Amino acid sequence: MAVYTDIAEDDLKWFLTEYDAGTLLSYKGIAEGVENSNFLLHTSKDPLILTLYEKRVEKSDLPFFLGLMQHLSARGLSCPLPLPRRDGSLLGSLSGRPAALISFLEGMWLRKPEAKHCREVGRALAEMHVAGDGFELKRANALSIDGWRGLWEKSEARAGEVEPGLQSEIRNELDFLSAAWPSGLPAGVIHADLFPDNVFFLGDELSGLIDFYFACNDLLAYDVSICLNAWCFEKDGAYNITKGTAMLAGYQSVRPLSDAEIAALPVLSRGSALRFFLTRLYDWLTTPEGAMVTKKDPLEYLRKLRFHRQIKTPAEYGLSL
Ligand SMILES: Nc1ncnc2c1ncn2[C@@H]1O[C@H](COP(=O)(O)OP(=O)(O)O)[C@@H](O)[C@H]1O
Ligand SMILES: N[C@@H](CCOP(=O)(O)O)C(=O)O
Numbered sequence: 001m002a003v004y005t006d007i008a009e010d011d012l013k014w015f016l017t018e019y020d021a022g023t024l025l026s027y028k029g030i031a032e033g034v035e036n037s038n039f040l041l042h043t044s045k046d047p048l049i050l051t052l053y054e055k056r057v058e059k060s061d062l063p064f065f066l067g068l069m070q071h072l073s074a075r076g077l078s079c080p081l082p083l084p085r086r087d088g089s090l091l092g093s094l095s096g097r098p099a100a101l102i103s104f105l106e107g108m109w110l111r112k113p114e115a116k117h118c119r120e121v122g123r124a125l126a127e128m129h130v131a132g133d134g135f136e137l138k139r140a141n142a143l144s145i146d147g148w149r150g151l152w153e154k155s156e157a158r159a160g161e162v163e164p165g166l167q168s169e170i171r172n173e174l175d176f177l178s179a180a181w182p183s184g185l186p187a188g189v190i191h192a193d194l195f196p197d198n199v200f201f202l203g204d205e206l207s208g209l210i211d212f213y214f215a216c217n218d219l220l221a222y223d224v225s226i227c228l229n230a231w232c233f234e235k236d237g238a239y240n241i242t243k244g245t246a247m248l249a250g251y252q253s254v255r256p257l258s259d260a261e262i263a264a265l266p267v268l269s270r271g272s273a274l275r276f277f278l279t280r281l282y283d284w285l286t287t288p289e290g291a292m293v294t295k296k297d298p299l300e301y302l303r304k305l306r307f308h309r310q311i312k313t314p315a316e317y318g319l320s321l
Pocket of ligand 1: 030032033034035036037038049080102103104105106197198210211212213
């Protein structure tokens with residue numbers, strides 16, 4: 001459940017007077033999500049999502065996230081559009097939190113995606129990468145290679161609680177990735193968290209992408225590796241090459257990967273698996289029992305990391321080389 005901050009009806013009604021959003025008919029907290037508090041609002045106009053930005057989101061990053069949604073939407077990508085306030089700004093304040101209204105996107109996320117959905121996700125990811133070109137704001141990826149060591153140091157002392165022997169494995173992995181991380185690959189705006197819960201479908205048709213709150217400037221192929229990790233493994237931990245083939249073909253139908261990007265996929269996939277392992281591990285060790293949020297299993301990503309470590313050629317992801 002992700003509603004960390006409660007709102008009072010009167011405060012919300014007052015907040016809405018700053019927008020041309022109609023009058024409030026009803027509102028309710030949304031159970032899903034991890035980072036922020038989200039509410040679904042029904043008004044005399046269109047339905048809206050209200051997001052209160054919680055402590056892990058830097059306020060100074062919000063113009064990047066909200067501006068990016070505007071930029072992508074203007075270029076034809078289906079994603080939420082922030083509603084401007086009467087003074088033209090996109091950000092307000094509610095219950096002591098920075099707050100924004102964004103358009104409601106129809107659809108639902110898929111609990112059991114198939115290869116045909118992975119193809120659509122690959123295509124949409126590439127469309128996002130192309131549409132992101134020309135977005136003038138920049139945001140460094142705080143959760144890329146430079147940030148991982150600091151994150152690991154916060155969990156290292158207790159990592160053995162999750163699996164004995166983790167300390168040396170992760171230290172070696174960080175050393176390997178620091179030495180092997182590619183440079184000079186095509187970079188741009190990446191989503192950085194395009195998991196199944198952030199992609200909506202209406203039937204088999206992809207209806208839009210949400211949750212741009214990890215978006216940043218980084219290697220485009222790193223975003224591809226995040227999606228391979230998030231979409232192409234089965235519950236039993238096995239990599240599904242049919243899904244990988246579909247995802248990569250969908251991506252390349254819009255933006256072909258260069259030889260250098262393809263060669264880098266195993267290292268990038270190790271990195272993205274480690275990234276999600278580390279944030280999950282930190283949350284696992286620090287989220288109090290009974291907190292209103294569902295903790296995600298760090299070991300799922302450790303198993304994915306181990307899979308990528310034994311890859312001999314990128315063809316094993318489902319690419320015809
Ligand atoms: N624009 C939107 N349209 C429809 N539903 C949305 C929209 N934004 C968020 N949601 C709902 O809120 C949930 C949590 O949103 P998300 O941005 O993933 O939160 P968090 O950043 O906290 O993880 C989503 O799973 C979805 O149900
Ligand atoms: N996708 C991440 C967690 C972030 O959650 P989201 O609800 O913001 O997508 C993970 O699975 O570890």
